[in-house]
Amino acid sequence: MIDVRNMIFLILLDIKRVFRDIKYVFFIIALPILFYIVYTAIFPNNANVNGVPWSEYCLISMISFGIMGNAINLLGTKVADERSKKWYTYIRVSPVNYFYYGLSHIFSYLTISLFFTFLMFVLAFFYKDINLGLVLSLKIGLVLNLASVVFLMLALLIGRLGSLSQPIGTILYLMLSFLGGLWMPVAAMPKFLSHLAVLLPSYNYAKLGWCLLAHKRLAFNSVGNLLAYFVIFTLLYVYLQKREQMN
Numbered sequence: 001m002i003d004v005r006n007m008i009f010l011i012l013l014d015i016k017r018v019f020r021d022i023k024y025v026f027f028i029i030a031l032p033i034l035f036y037i038v039y040t041a042i043f044p045n046n047a048n049v050n051g052v053p054w055s056e057y058c059l060i061s062m063i064s065f066g067i068m069g070n071a072i073n074l075l076g077t078k079v080a081d082e083r084s085k086k087w088y089t090y091i092r093v094s095p096v097n098y099f100y101y102g103l104s105h106i107f108s109y110l111t112i113s114l115f116f117t118f119l120m121f122v123l124a125f126f127y128k129d130i131n132l133g134l135v136l137s138l139k140i141g142l143v144l145n146l147a148s149v150v151f152l153m154l155a156l157l158i159g160r161l162g163s164l165s166q167p168i169g170t171i172l173y174l175m176l177s178f179l180g181g182l183w184m185p186v187a188a189m190p191k192f193l194s195h196l197a198v199l200l201p202s203y204n205y206a207k208l209g210w211c212l213l214a215h216k217r218l219a220f221n222s223v224g225n226l227l228a229y230f231v232i233f234t235l236l237y238v239y240l241q242k243r244e245q246m247n
Contacts, residue, residue: 010104015111018074028073029116032066033123035183040128049185052214055128060140060209061182063120067113067144068182068202071151072158072173073166074109109152110145117141132213140212147208150201150226153233160240176202201229 019025039062040055047054121137124130132140158169177183179193180202186194197203204222211218 011107011111014104014108018108018112024073028066028069028112029119032062032069032116032120035065036062036120036123037127039183049187050210050214052210055124056130056132056213057185057210059120059124059128059130060144060213061206063117063140063144064202064206064209065177065182066116066120067148068151068177068205069173070109070113070116071148072155072169074112075105075152075155075159106152113145113148114141117145136212140209143212143218144205144209147205147226150205150230150233153230153237154201156237157233157240160237176200179203180206182206199225201226 036058039058043054045055049057118141121132121141154172155169158165158172161168179197180200181189181197182202186197186203189197204219204225207222208218208226211222
């Protein structure tokens with residue numbers, strides 16, 4: 001049986017540790033908010049993408065941008081740091097339950113991502129008078145947070161890079177965001193970039209939210225794309241783990 005009290009303690013401890021890092025908070029929470037304010041200010045109010053108002057379309061893009069960054073940068077950097085300090089070896093022989101400790105990372109990540117999602121919806125409501133309704137907002141928030149497991153697996157791979165994990169994770173995060181159409185609609189990209197975008201997990205991840213926003217079913221090809229990336233990242237991670245144990 002899970003010791004709920006112990007789990008909550010570890011989760012709160014992890015969240016406090018994250019929010020002590022001002023640079024991280026700015027990069028993951030403040031930057032998408034800033035981008036949303038700027039992007040919605042420079043385009044006219046009647047602008048739209050595939051029939052969806054730009055202010056709403058951009059909202060989903062920036063929520064995806066923030067959640068994805070939280071997954072890649074928070075977990076990837078944390079895993080790399082703890083691996084370099086042999087922290088996992090210490091945890092195994094300490095009174096702290098190893099399973100609870102790992103689970104606390106996931107729950108603290110989800111807590112921060114859900115808080116960020118809520119913050120973006122509140123910002124859109126007060127800044128752009130956007131009210132998607134409780135049901136639709138919950139659908140979008142839950143789908144995007146659950147689907148971000150793809151980027152959690154990518155973060156675990158990045159975490160194996162040691163001291164290089166933070167710069168490589170940041171570069172990869174920004175490239176996926178730009179090339180995946182989170183900073184500008186894919187329709188506005190040059191043709192060769194738009195062809196590349198539809199293959200990336202970042203585009204297909206955000207597309208889940210865009211589909212819900214347009215009151216459409218989740219795109220089957222996007223779900224398949226994300227599942228394929230998840231399987232690839234998972235298999236690669238398991239392979240590297242086994243090879244490390246053999247050595």
